[in-house]
Amino acid sequence: MVVWRELLVAMRRRSDVATALLFFVIVASLFPLGIGAEPNKLRAIAPGVIWVSALLSSMLSLNRLFAADHADGTLEQMVLGAAPLGVTAAAKALAHWLVSGFPMVAIAPLLALQYDLDAGLYGVLALSLLLGTPVLSLIGGIGAALTLGVRGGGVLLALLVLPLYVPVLVMGAGAVEMASAGLGGQGQLLILGAMLIVAAAFAPWATAAALRISSE
């Protein structure tokens, strides 16, 4: 229900979705301009660059997660309503991922192509993003709920959420790097999967607690 509603709202504001995706592409395209066009170097940094861009793009779209509902009072109804708030929070995170994370997973191979990444690594890259970006949405939900209605919320959100994103970044970019070294990235991918399970179990809970604090 909530997922469907969120998707509907997102589709009504298609430009927001496109902006986040465009941001992802632009950040990833800026790195070669700053670093130089040497193909070997670019190939080496590609996984890290794509992952950092995904992190930033996912983080930027976080304030939309609750802000509109907070402003028009919908959120208050959700907090007071009969549906468990944790489930609502999980649904919100899922919707956020479907709108921001999934398009990045889909477009990442294109960026990998630009960076001339080995074709065999596309699968690992996409899989690592597929497992990792939902964790970003889940953890980000906590930060978004905590900074709701706080002055300077956007920058503060970055300060809160980015340190917590570090394990996902390390494992996600690590999986691709390991695979490119011929060692197989299964270990990292499995850890990413474990992070996803743990985050899915606990983050909605923490988000719900944060929402209660913010809307009291």
Place this chain on the structure above:
Amino acid sequence: MKWFWYASPQTFYPLAGQFARWCGLAAVVLTLAGLYIGLFLAPTDAQQGEAYRIIFIHVPAAWMSMFIYVVMAFWAGLGFAFNTRLSGMMAAALAPTGALFTFIALWTGALWGRPTWGTYWVWGDARLMSELILLFLYFGFMALHASIEDPRRADRAAALLALVGVVNIPIIYYSVKWWNTLHQGASVSLTAAPKMAATMLTGMLVMALAFWMYSIAAAMLRVRGIIRERGA
């Protein structure tokens, strides 16, 4: 022992003053003693020469930086469980001291790394990175607390963040750890016999105790300030 007696800020206020006075005094004495042991009594290290002596500050500071975060999370959890006003105040009072020790640990580590490793900073060392991220977590805690007007709401929001952070620290640590690490293994552990001269260990433990006392004194002074500020 009436634990909840001191849960009220009014009754805690004078006690905090006592703590601040005596722990502050102990901190000064112990720091002087620890520095004397560390700088004059402890033998010169066979491999690292005199440069190693910075560990008398570095290691206790690193210990404190992590320990204070755990204590902060403990107060945060307590605040959630019992909804006591003082818990949030304590957490807020501890954060700047924790951030200070994290910064000292990083700074002295850089100064030590230059002559020993030949570089101020290494990316990819698990402890270095987790310490840096710990600093960010402290900053995040303080920034969130400072940006919410209502102090009770600030306490609760920051408490939640501290709890999320304390769950994350081990994950962060282990996620960075699989990178090949340059940092030497821990010299002091509870399970193995210490691999260093007894005077070095004494000096380090005395300094650690001194930092404990300082932390308590600083947190108590700060909590008194917070109690007054909120007019409780």
